[in-house]
Amino acid sequence: MKRWHLIVAAILLASAVALAQAGRGQRPNTGRGQGAEPSGANGDGGGRLARSTADLSVVDGWGNPVKDPLAGGKTAGPAPVHDVSGTWEPARGPGAGIQANGPVSMPSDGVHEPPFTPAGKAAYDKHKALYGYRNVPPSLSNDPRNHCDPLGFPRADLYQLRHTQILQSPKKVVILYQYDKRYRVVWTDGRDFPKELPDDRWYGYSVGKWADDTTFVVNTIGLLGEPRTWLDETGRPMSDQMKVEERFHRVNANLMEITVTIEDPKFFTRPWVAMDKFPMKLQSDDYDVIEMLCAPSDMESYSKDFGDPASGIVKK
Amino acid sequence: MKTFLWVLLAGVVVSTPVFAHHGNASFDAGKRLELKGTVTEWDWANPHCWLKFDVKDQSGKVVNWVVETSNSADMVERGWSKRTFKAGDQVTVTLEPVKSGQPVGRVISVLLPNGKTLGLNYVGQ
Numbered sequence: 001m002k003r004w005h006l007i008v009a010a011i012l013l014a015s016a017v018a019l020a021q022a023g024r025g026q027r028p029n030t031g032r033g034q035g036a037e038p039s040g041a042n043g044d045g046g047g048r049l050a051r052s053t054a055d056l057s058v059v060d061g062w063g064n065p066v067k068d069p070l071a072g073g074k075t076a077g078p079a080p081v082h083d084v085s086g087t088w089e090p091a092r093g094p095g096a097g098i099q100a101n102g103p104v105s106m107p108s109d110g111v112h113e114p115p116f117t118p119a120g121k122a123a124y125d126k127h128k129a130l131y132g133y134r135n136v137p138p139s140l141s142n143d144p145r146n147h148c149d150p151l152g153f154p155r156a157d158l159y160q161l162r163h164t165q166i167l168q169s170p171k172k173v174v175i176l177y178q179y180d181k182r183y184r185v186v187w188t189d190g191r192d193f194p195k196e197l198p199d200d201r202w203y204g205y206s207v208g209k210w211a212d213d214t215t216f217v218v219n220t221i222g223l224l225g226e227p228r229t230w231l232d233e234t235g236r237p238m239s240d241q242m243k244v245e246e247r248f249h250r251v252n253a254n255l256m257e258i259t260v261t262i263e264d265p266k267f268f269t270r271p272w273v274a275m276d277k278f279p280m281k282l283q284s285d286d287y288d289v290i291e292m293l294c295a296p297s298d299m300e301s302y303s304k305d306f307g308d309p310a311s312g313i314v315k316k
Numbered sequence: 317m318k319t320f321l322w323v324l325l326a327g328v329v330v331s332t333p334v335f336a337h338h339g340n341a342s343f344d345a346g347k348r349l350e351l352k353g354t355v356t357e358w359d360w361a362n363p364h365c366w367l368k369f370d371v372k373d374q375s376g377k378v379v380n381w382v383v384e385t386s387n388s389a390d391m392v393e394r395g396w397s398k399r400t401f402k403a404g405d406q407v408t409v410t411l412e413p414v415k416s417g418q419p420v421g422r423v424i425s426v427l428l429p430n431g432k433t434l435g436l437n438y439v440g441q
Contacts, residue, residue, distance in 0.1 A: 129339075
């Protein structure tokens with residue numbers, strides 16, 4: 001083996017160790033949800049919302065205690081029929097749905113790459129993303145969300161998927177996303193897509209149907225696409241021809257898996273899966289989700305104070 | 317083979333997210349500075365919260381440093397809050413500086429006036 005092989009192997013090993021440590025840093029243990037065990041706090045100097053070793057209860061976005069549906073060793077009951085309502089959160093921890101380096105099943109790591117058409121690759125090459133293997137410094141990016149533009153759909157699933165509240169009525173299912181306080185309406189009144197949509201929308205036109213007692217399938221079209229919306233955080237593009245299928249499969253009373261399949265004949269040669277059975281666990285229904293808004297004035301201050309100097313841009 | 321290994325290496329390195337709004341391109345990865353100073357401003361906001369603090373060097377010159385954390389929702393999960401700092405607090409900040417040479421970086425941990433340390437691990441770890 002050549003010497004550079006050994007060097008690369010050593011660096012890879014060190015990176016893997018660092019990655020494992022970072023993974024531990026991402027692991028949740030906030031004392032809530034399935035299998036979570038109470039333990040001591042390491043940062044209780046933060047004021048009203050902070051938790052101390054004396055207070056092991058789960059708190060919501062207002063710092064109020066909430067009930068853990070699986071506290072006291074309870075086990076989850078069977079999945080209810082035709083019901084995806086509730087407050088859901090990524091089961092693997094608060095950071096699991098952020099997907100900064102691309103959707104969980106198609107990370108931007110230089111190895112995984114969706115099946116671009118030439119037009120899709122050309123659009124991708126124009127995007128300067130803040131994450132992924134081609135990431136650029138903060139002030140050199142051309143991500144539409146740098147101006148606090150809406151993420152749009154399906155990026156709302158593929159980036160910053162956090163607490164997600166789902167409400168059901170006889171004719172529709174409403175999905176409330178924590179990030180930027182956005183919502184979608186999914187029609188369940190038996191309609192099909194209109195023959196012609198009057199306009200494309202950031203969050204598209206969604207129709208949902210039950211594939212079986214515990215699997216809700218949502219199809220979405222009528223999306224804005226290039227250049228106004230990106231598919232993910234790493235600059236993968238989407239066109240106005242994009243169709244998205246989401247499958248919400250309720251495994252039991254407390255666990256739901258989301259699978260997202262992308263189809264876009266203009267930018268991708270074939271359909272591909274962006275999230276495969278991504279687990280979401282049910283949070284207590286009295287959990288009050290904290291606000292998470294992209295305010296243009298905050299973004300401006302952040303760019304001036306941090307983003308520009310961090311990127312080597314000095315404005316007097 | 318060589319190209320593949322370097323691509324794989326790049327993938328491993330960039331797949332270590334610390335914060336969610338931007339990647340690591342700006343930062344002098346692995347470098348650490350420990351600076352004692354006085355808080356001038358604590359901005360509890362998105363896309364990141366950021367702390368400004370004055371640091372006096374040996375010649376007596378004061379430099380205002382700006383260090384970022386993650387966004388407010390994530391920092392709550394880590395035990396931080398809008399009330400974590402107030403202007404005038406004496407703090408010791410361990411940070412990773414940027415490569416541009418400007419007095420900016422990102423927080424690794426902060427020693428607070430009450431002797432407690434806040435870091436980036438989620439509460440309970």
